Amino acid sequence: MRIGLYPGTFDPVTLGHIDIIQRAMPLVDRLVIGVAINRDKGPLFNLEERVEMLEAECAEITARCGGEIVVHPFENLLIHCARDVNANVIIRGLRAVADFEYEFQMVGMNRALDASVETVFLMADARRQAIASKLVKEIARLDGEVSRFVTPAVQARLMAKLGKG
Secondary structure, eight states: OOEEEEEEOOTTOOHHHHHHHHHHGGGOSEEEEEEEOOGGGOOSSOHHHHHHHHHHHHHHHHHHHOSEEEEEEEOSOHHHHHHHTTOSEEEEEEOSHHHHHHHHHHHHHHHHHOTTSEEEEEEOOGGGTTOOHHHHHHHHHTTOOOTTTSOHHHHHHHHHHTTOO
């Protein structure tokens, strides 16, 4: 069985994330969405909220496309998470060259820790390349329009969280 792990903080999940999830689905039999518990980033949404949003969005994807998606929180090393979920491939989305430089370093470290886990990069769709959760939150905080970057359900939660809903 081909099991892929797509890790991130997903604070919040964006249309860019959803694009990568949908495009990763045909590559694996099971896709595990690894929700990182990254206290250093100081997420707007707590872990439970991020997991809930992802589960709701992934339920719609599996209803449309089939396949199996599992949302899995983790706080350990990415390579340890990959072992925990029996993933043989890590899926990473790339938006720009700057992303690649960072990801290239991470692949090297992960391969040094466990060469049996491969990493696959998926380029973000051209319409989604500029989307970053950090920027979506900033736009929303400053009363900008975020409907082009997140689903209506995520937008509603974001506005409510920021006291704007």
